Amino acid sequence: MNASAPNDNLRQQAERALQTGDFAASARLYEQLLPDISPAAGTEDADTLTARVQYALALYGLADYPAGETQLRHVLHGQQQLLGLDHPDTLTTMARLADNLGEQDRWTEAGELARTAVERATTVLGAEHPAALTCRLTLAWVQYHTVPHESEESIRATVRDIVAVHGDGHRDAWAARHLLIETLCALHQTDEAESEAHALIALREERQGAEHPHTLRARADLALVLYTAGQADQARALIDEVAETSNRVLGGDHPYTAGIHATRSTIAA
Incomplete structure (x- = not known):
């Protein structure tokens, strides 16, 4: 990504809009900032790939899951090439993609991807590494939607470990608590x-x-x-x-x- 001041400013605006929940503004800014995906362009740098993940999160907030999937698949391929299969960023993107697929009711694909991410993250990084916790949260969410009455124990363990590592002020802790509330209500x-x-x-x-x-x-x-x-x-x-x-x-x-x-x-x- 071009590191010029105008682009830095645009990215800060996009990130700020994402954090404040203005997903439409964030998506528009990332669309201006990022080049079109082109297979001929080769692997992008890590900074650009990270920005694409943020763009995908903005699209997720707008429920534009197909467009988000396109971004995340591009990012995942790039991170696998640039960082390796077991890098924390690569594994976190796998979890984000599984979230996206689940929102499209593609639960079999989502489950397979989330389980792979959890297995790799747990083996290479340890079950309480931040990337592993994100992957575990995604798998727990998939389990809630596919086998809700069997998911409570996994969800409780994920909430406990995320709060222990990150504290109550982290977005994964909030998402985990949200999932626990849904589970408890269903039960x-x-x-x-x-x-x-x-x-x-x-x-x-x-x-x-x-x-x-x-x-x-x-x-x-x-x-x-x-x-x-x-x-x-x-x-x-x-x-x-x-x-x-x-x-x-x-x-x-x-x-x-x-x-x-x-x-x-x-x-x-």
Whole structure:
């Protein structure tokens, strides 16, 4: 990647937009910053590949999974060539790609990729290496969606290890807690799910703000937990408030708003 000041500034803007949850702005900036993928161009440098991962995360936030998959497959090939099969960055990209495939309901592919990433990361780096933890989180997420009643132990272990290594302020810790809440709700362990949901909302509000897309999603999750626990009136009041905020802040066509409205429809049924 050209290291000129204008490009550095553009990248900082793109990263800032991604962190604040403005996925559309981040994606537009990365699209300006990054060259089109060209097989004839050869392997890109590590810095450019890292920027492409961030671009893929912005596309993930917009639910543009096919475009994100294209970026991640390009990155994975480049990292394998440049860094090797077992480098932490390569393994983390494998996990990101498995996440993407799962979102496209390609669970067999996602599971195979996530298991390979976990096996390599655990063998080469150790089960508590940050890259291994990211891979384990992805595999636990795939297991939740494919064998939910067999996934609780794996998810709890992943949450415990991520928090032990990173603390509560890391994005993987938040994602792991989100997955645990979903699992507990599905298993009707609603008291613990509600407690975890309140804790996660507090963390996200403190670190990301009350109107960040991930905070709004966490509040929608709490509404679903309350509904599952039989607190229908409280759940409806909360999801109505979250839906109104999401419409106002993110817009009615934002993927997170659509997800919140889907939760609202479930609660209203």
